[in-house]
Amino acid sequence: MQVQPTPNPNAAKFILDRSITDDRQSFADPAAAIGNPVAARLFAITGVTSLLLLGDFVTVGKSPSAKWSDITNKVKKVLAGADQSS
Numbered sequence: 001m002q003v004q005p006t007p008n009p010n011a012a013k014f015i016l017d018r019s020i021t022d023d024r025q026s027f028a029d030p031a032a033a034i035g036n037p038v039a040a041r042l043f044a045i046t047g048v049t050s051l052l053l054l055g056d057f058v059t060v061g062k063s064p065s066a067k068w069s070d071i072t073n074k075v076k077k078v079l080a081g082a083d084q085s086s
Contacts, residue, residue, distance in 0.1 A: 001076055006059065011050075012068065016025055016057045026055040041078045047071050 002015040025036065028050055033039035039051050042058070047066025052059040060075055062068070 001078060003072060003076075008061075010064055011059055011061045012072070014060060014075055016056045016058070016079060019056050020058060020079070020082060021053045021055070023054075025051075027051040027053075037080065038082045041077060045071055045074045045078070048075075 001017065004013045004015065006013055006076055020038070022060070025039070027033045027039050027043070028034070029044040030040070033043050039053070041050055042051055043062065047062045047070060049063050050061035058075075058079060060071070062071055
C-alpha cells in the first residue's frame, strides 16, 4: 500500500494493490458511512473527517488538528483487513 500526499495538507491518498469499490463512494461524515463497514471503521479513527473510495484508492480527510503520524498506520490496518471483514 502506498500513501501519497494531495494538494490539501489535510487529505492523503491511500493506494491499494486491489480495487476497494467499483463505484465512487464519498462520505462527508460518520453518519453517511452507515452500512459501509470499511468506511465506518475508518471514521472510528480519531481525526478522520471525510472519505472518498474509488477503484484502488481511498482518500482520507483529517481534521486540521490531527496529525498524519497518528492516523496513517491505523488507516493502513483497516484497509489491509478490508478483504477479510467486509
